Amino acid sequence: MKQKITLKHIAKELNVSISTVSKALKNSEEISRDTKEKIQAFARLYNYKPNNIAISLKNKRTKNIGVVIPDIVHHFFTTVIRGIEQYANQKEYNVIVCLSDESFDKEVINMEMLANGSIDGFIMSLSSGTQRKNDYEHLQQVVEQGIPLVLFDRVTDQIACDKVVIDDQMGAYKAVKRLLSSGRKRVGLITTEDYLSVSYKRNLGYEKALAEFGVEYQDELVLKLPSMEVDEQRIADFLKNARPDAVLSVNEIFGITAMRLIRDQGRKVPNDISVIGFTDGLLSQYANPSLSAIRQHGEEMGREAAKMLIEKVEGLTDSESFVTKILEPTLIERDSTIN
Amino acid sequence: MKQKITLKHIAKELNVSISTVSKALKNSEEISRDTKEKIQAFARLYNYKPNNIAISLKNKRTKNIGVVIPDIVHHFFTTVIRGIEQYANQKEYNVIVCLSDESFDKEVINMEMLANGSIDGFIMSLSSGTQRKNDYEHLQQVVEQGIPLVLFDRVTDQIACDKVVIDDQMGAYKAVKRLLSSGRKRVGLITTEDYLSVSYKRNLGYEKALAEFGVEYQDELVLKLPSMEVDEQRIADFLKNARPDAVLSVNEIFGITAMRLIRDQGRKVPNDISVIGFTDGLLSQYANPSLSAIRQHGEEMGREAAKMLIEKVEGLTDSESFVTKILEPTLIERDSTIN
DNA sequence: TTGTAGGCGTTATCAA
DNA sequence: TTGATAACGCCTACAA
Helix, strand or coil: CCCCCHHHHHHHCCCCHHHHHHHHHHCCCCCCCCHHHHHHHHHHCCCCCCCCHHHHHHCCCCCCEEEECCCCCHHHHHHHHHHHHHHHHHHHEEEEEEECCCHHHHHHHHHHEEEEEHHHHHHHHCCCHHHHHHHHHHHHHHCCCHHHHCEEEECCCHHHHCEEEEEEHHHHHHHHHHHHCCCCCCCEEECCCCCCCCHHHHHHHHHHHHHHCCCCCCCEEEEECCCCCCCCCHHHHHHHHHHCCEEECCHHHHHHHHHHHHHCCCCCCCCCCCCEECCCCCCHHHHHCCCCCEEECCHHHHHHHHHHHHHHHHCCCCCCCCCCCCEECCCEEECCCCC | CCCCCCHHHHHHHHCHHHHHHHHHHHHCCCCCHHHCCCCCCCCHCCCCCCCCCHHHHHCCCCCEEEEEECCCCCCCHHHHHHHHHHHHHHCCCCEEEEEECCCCHHHHHHHHHHCCCCEEEEEEECCCHHHHCCCCCCHHHHHHCCCCCEEECCCCCCCEEEEEEEEEHHHHHHHHHHHHCCCCCCCEEEEEEECCHHHHHHHHHHHHHHHHHHCCCCHHHHEEEEECCCCHHHHHHHHHHHCCEEECCCCHEEEEEEEEHHHHCCCCCCCCCCCEEEEEHHHHHHCCCCCCEECCCHHHHHHHHHHHHHHHHHCCCCCCCCCCCEEEEEEECCCCCCC
């Protein structure tokens, strides 16, 4: 077993001092050509690579980014991670992924672990537990310690930090406007309760579009589920009782489920009911009929978050001033809507 | 901004030595009750937490696991990560995720970065680039350096290390047997070329089941695509020309796509053609009709891999002997197959 | 041109 | 009971 070699080994082997080796490997002018060549050759031969941990300790910089997300088995978060990785890798950062599992406690524990030197900064999206509890003390701590933080998608304005979001209100607005423009009269909304920041904003967009078209808001056309769990019974009842002729769903699973239940109830998508869903993941693309969707641009969001974070980490950006980058959602028209 | 506090700060503040502080915080018997209480109170007040990096350097143990996978926007890998996280978190390990993007070069670069002290061990699934190139030098290096390695799903027998796989051959066998038992005569296979270890084994299972039922293997009933990209045209041609009455697909996207094309060609699933797909992700569940699938037990695979790795890392397991854990795939019956 | 020494934050050994 | 010292691996200011 070839043990990893250190400066010390090389120094002893070649009868020079550690600092000479260090300098030689950095091609320092101070060291004679002969010595450098000898040392570099030896290092190459034994495949010397500096120890990241030692360098981190010395530099107080780990080149690691901590990413804390609620769930990884979720297309949107997964695309965000991909975006983060893209940018981070190119800047030679590694990504440590932690899952909060939608739980406040896990979010806190994970962040505390990482905050003790393991990472240079955080990129995160709040767990539903945290948003429900409305307690951001752990984020505040991190910020006060001077650890850069970028929040994405599920954010809070109670913390001053950089943020990247899509304009959720605009997304919902676009969708509902599109539905009303195509002649739909009873546009339903399947969403979650308001504590989730994104749901709240999407609900606003829904209302705004209705208002703009002079359509009165009707409670019975809005189904607010307590969580992101699919509750088929409630969705089925909603469809039957409220009799919408169009539905906007706050995520694609609700949308797909609604489409199936609509068919079960003997109505047709898109002829009888149009459906649009947030998120635009694989399900929307491959559904039958394919689901028109609000695309959230996860990869771009991830790249943007990583960029903002790394700029803060490397001090390229004023550490006291924060920006919120708002990406514009796109409406992707597929087969679940009529013109 | 509250800077992170160190032993040194505490020592200076309380006029004791660093080592006294260190011991006091570990509740050492050596230190007097008074001193301990004073120091502990102070530490609590200033929320002292030891620096992970310093501890890593000292202990030569990072409590980080490196996970290298081909792609993260992929339900199966994502469930594996979740399984890894579950086990790792509970053992207080963090997970560093790197994406090889199906590229040999990226895989090598990522591993080299992490191997320089950032992690205690690797869990990985080979990129298609690596399997195509059939070059495992980088894995060999890691192993020779004494870094524990666990391979999952896409593995190679050219490297001696722990492995976790599902029995891919068995999975395909089960599926094809099921199709033949229900009276199907022309069972097609949509797969990728053999360089992908899992495809190869699934192809074997397909052949085995045919043989067992005395059905002759026919080239025209097997479509081997060059990569995991969906090539609709080739799939459509295949369906039209080979006229299978059942299809097994090596992943769910091929399966879903086939179902749609079948319908476009005026045939019905499952009445005219049964379809079974590997992977069992969201698409299979929510497809219409829902897709019968071979479940790969990603989460369990992840937990198992993490367990094996951490046991090696912590020396609970002989570092010279390796096991391959084979999980049994499950056939999930849904609406795309008849009885 | 090369080497010494100190420090990053922690722990462990040994001395006081 | 407390403290000094060395060590983990690396870097760098300064001395030789």
